[in-house]
Amino acid sequence: MDLLKQFIQEAEEKGFYILNAQIRKDGEVADDWARFAARPRFETYSISKTFAGLGVGIALEEGLIALDERISDTFKEESYDVTNENALNITVRDLLTMTAGLSETMMWRDGYERKHERDWARFFYTAGKFDNKPGSVFLYNNACPYMLGALIQKKTGQNLREYLRYRLFEPIGIHNVEWGSCPMGRTIAANGLAINADELGQFGQLLANGGIYKGKRIVSEGFVKDMMSSYSETGEYIPGEPPVKAGYGYQTWIDGANKAAYMWGIFGQYCIVLPEKNAVVTVISLDKNDGGSNGNYDTSPVRKLIWDRLVTQV
Numbered sequence: 001m002d003l004l005k006q007f008i009q010e011a012e013e014k015g016f017y018i019l020n021a022q023i024r025k026d027g028e029v030a031d032d033w034a035r036f037a038a039r040p041r042f043e044t045y046s047i048s049k050t051f052a053g054l055g056v057g058i059a060l061e062e063g064l065i066a067l068d069e070r071i072s073d074t075f076k077e078e079s080y081d082v083t084n085e086n087a088l089n090i091t092v093r094d095l096l097t098m099t100a101g102l103s104e105t106m107m108w109r110d111g112y113e114r115k116h117e118r119d120w121a122r123f124f125y126t127a128g129k130f131d132n133k134p135g136s137v138f139l140y141n142n143a144c145p146y147m148l149g150a151l152i153q154k155k156t157g158q159n160l161r162e163y164l165r166y167r168l169f170e171p172i173g174i175h176n177v178e179w180g181s182c183p184m185g186r187t188i189a190a191n192g193l194a195i196n197a198d199e200l201g202q203f204g205q206l207l208a209n210g211g212i213y214k215g216k217r218i219v220s221e222g223f224v225k226d227m228m229s230s231y232s233e234t235g236e237y238i239p240g241e242p243p244v245k246a247g248y249g250y251q252t253w254i255d256g257a258n259k260a261a262y263m264w265g266i267f268g269q270y271c272i273v274l275p276e277k278n279a280v281v282t283v284i285s286l287d288k289n290d291g292g293s294n295g296n297y298d299t300s301p302v303r304k305l306i307w308d309r310l311v312t313q314v
Helices: 003-013 045-061 092-096 112-116 120-127 143-156 160-172 197-208 221-227 301-311
Strands: 017-025 028-034 193-195 232-238 244-248 253-255 260-265 269-274 279-286
Touching (some): 003 301, 017 197, 028 197, 045 197, 092 143, 197 269, 197 279
Antiparallel strands (some): 244 253, 260 269
16 A cells, blocks of 8 residues: 555655554554654543543443433532532533533643642632533533543542553553543543554554454444544534534544544644544654644644545545
């Protein structure tokens, strides 16, 4: 397959710094490229969110949580003095779809709480601007996946990383998981997962297979379909002529134009799942131009190259 060779050549000509790239087709690695032979792991930023979303699916099937349960019923100590009904009525489903009712984003990597707050769940309730009814407005943020991970920890006594160690990571060949925690020991969930293209591609293959990896079911096919269905229109765009707005599923971006779902890390990390083609495209890069969320797909030049040279051609 020459797609990856052409992609790497053009990426280098444009000055993009690609670390790892891989194409999986029909369950096998069809093409692969790595800048470093040792294949080190790198921070994949918001790609972490999709791992957290799938963790919720596992917890649902174990009967630990329900999509329509109010999370404030579990976080009683953190929300004891909250009177805003919007904040109190947030459900698991609202967190999964980034429709928690927030009117301002929270918990970015340079956020106040990262340096000053010990209990981020309490901070969510005391500092969050819940001006909208839950389920009504999409607002991409780091608070939603963090709270999902915190909820699972409240229910199980294990942080999200440990909860998923033998339920997800080990079964798909990701060992000794590196995923950061907050001061309370809760997995950050929104980001902080270090991974390489091999491991990320394996996760993408799990989604492409509808929740099965090498014959072992990890999560139900129904939940994977729900993850990869669009519930909201977003301000992000899919490269094309003309570009079209991306949708959002359960902690997963949706590319309706190419019938794909994708994970996206802010500085140029991507894993694109194309179930109808039984293909997965994974690119880990460091794109200094990536990271804009202002509705202009040109904020990510490497994204356009990935879609033009790989996603639409695989």
